[in-house]
Amino acid sequence: MGSIEFTNTSVTYPGGLVALKDVSLSIDEGEFVVVVGLSGAGKSTMLRAINGLVPVSGSVMVDGREVVGASQSELRAIRSDVGMIFQTFNLVNRSRVVNNALMGRLSKIPRWRSLLGLWPAEDKEIALQSLERVNIVEKAYVRASDLSGGQQQRVGIARALAQEPQIILADEPVASLDPVTSHMVMRDLQRINRDLGITTLINLHFLDLARQYGRRLIGLNDGRVVFDGDIADVDDEVFRGIYGRAITPDDLLD
């Protein structure tokens, strides 16, 4: 559970832009993978190809289920097993923290229940446990907009956890945060990967964060995979290959 397989995967946006070009690679259950590359290199597109949020061609298999050409209900079934974390958190600011976490349960409950807002006790419990897992449960009944950036991102993680996912996709999860909270969020993600065995893919901008937390690293340049290997094998030369230039202080968080 939690494996991903790209075979000749491409993504072409309606405007004609090819953001991902003929990518083939596979990710095993429980892996912790960091994806790096310049902005526009196709990192976000690669993540969104996994849960079918972008127009994808070729083949993407998630736990043996094909994303390309999947029907709406098949896509929903795949997405409900794939949690996603966003750079800008994407919380409903006016709603309470627990309600944001409960959004992760929407695909698991019958339509009439979600329409009437009658959440089953066990789903509420799962949402609260997800909040506990990221140490934010004491804010459960506070409006999301009243939290700090780091706290909001933890709610974002809890929302993904509430799905009880096989896979977590984190799209630049720390790009809007300060260095201290960035490390806290990265440690949260690392711990979740270790404790729960959830396959985790993280897009990162900062090279030192990638080095510190990643195990496997995928480098993208102009929609193509230019590096895929163990983080231990990554040196400045590899980074130069991904970025097309030498490392500057701007590429480092600390």
Added chain:
Amino acid sequence: MNTFAPETQVRPTEPPRAVRYLTPLAAGIAATGVIGLAGPVGPLWGTLVGLVTFGALFWADITRRILDAGILVAAGIAGMSYFDWVLAGRSGPIDFKLSLIAAVGWVVYGAGTGFVIHRAQPSYRRTIIGAQAVAWGGGATLALFTATAMGVLAPLNARQISNGDIQELTIGLFIVTGLAAAGVGLGANFSFATRLPSLFASGLVLVVSVMAYNEIKFSTAAIATQLGRIGEIADDFWPPVWKWPKSLGQPDTFNIIEPFIETLQIAIIGAVTGNLLALPLAFYASRMTAPSNVAYRIAKGFLNVVRTIPDLVWGIFFATAVGFGNPFAGALAMIMFSLAIMAKLLSETVDAIDIGPLEAGRAAGARHTQVIQYGAFPQVKPNYVAYALYIFELNIRASVVIGFVGAGGIGRLLNERRNFFQWDQVMAIVLVIFVSVLLIEWFSIWARRKLV
């Protein structure tokens, strides 16, 4: 260090949602609907009241215990049977003393409701038991007494009170006392003492509006002298005539209140139904939330057509369709009127929402409707409430006007009296409209400030 240790974390208890304070009102109105359909009296009635109240409390997540349903049904049966027993077969005036005696039944029901709320959620203070009892009992007493004083119940004073009368009384009382009880529910949960003025305010809004109608009689002389200076036409308008024969040669007199209530009902039905129908439509008519481009085009096109037709034309159209002078025509016209405005205002608000939560919902595998309900709607909820109250204000005025074209309500009466050149009767009607529009606008502004 940020380690996972659930035993060191303290879960806060869930605070009740604001909507829950309004539950007694929801129960009352729902019970009114059920009673209006079924029409039983006494114990059967009390059972229904209790069950409906339990349903409302269940929905609001306050209680899920069967025993509480039993308590509510028992309180309902006791209260309503008593009310029935006091009034059934009695003849003679419903004076303040009798109102007070009959209202004891409502005190019992209110106390039962308060007890269950407190039992199920100790975070509700114990004062809510007394507060609910006082609100239901006090509201019922005041409503019965003022209704008698202003003549609405006058026919009852002259003959025996029947089961049908008690049923009608209860329907009215649920609405009046429900408002008071909801206000008290709201107040009791915070600080009973500090909220007392606002509780009375919410309970008295209806009573005051009723009394204002009577007050006007006393200022006749003062206004008459003013108008006398303006010219002879004023003599035709003044003094207003409040009652006139329904038809020539019959002892039956016409009551302004009846068609006026009809106008209010048209406005309420129009605003409530139109605003509810506009809700899904508004999301279809915004590019942000439309399920497809085709759906967007259809919704937008439909709304453009509805909006370009003026409310008067809707009135004429429906009056022709369902019958001239039929209030149903007015209600239909007001539904289209409200729907068009709300869908327009709300869809433009939806255009400006943050799409991040929508993407998050989609990524979590939620259905389109769930994404809208949980990702988009919370973002526009305050706007929706504000627009709804504003549209209700517009409806009151518009529903008077469409009466002129045969869509029922007080406008029809106004037009009819005007055609007969009965200016003094027209004056009475205009006064009633003026005062009530003012009061409703005032209430709406107050409510918008409170809610948004």
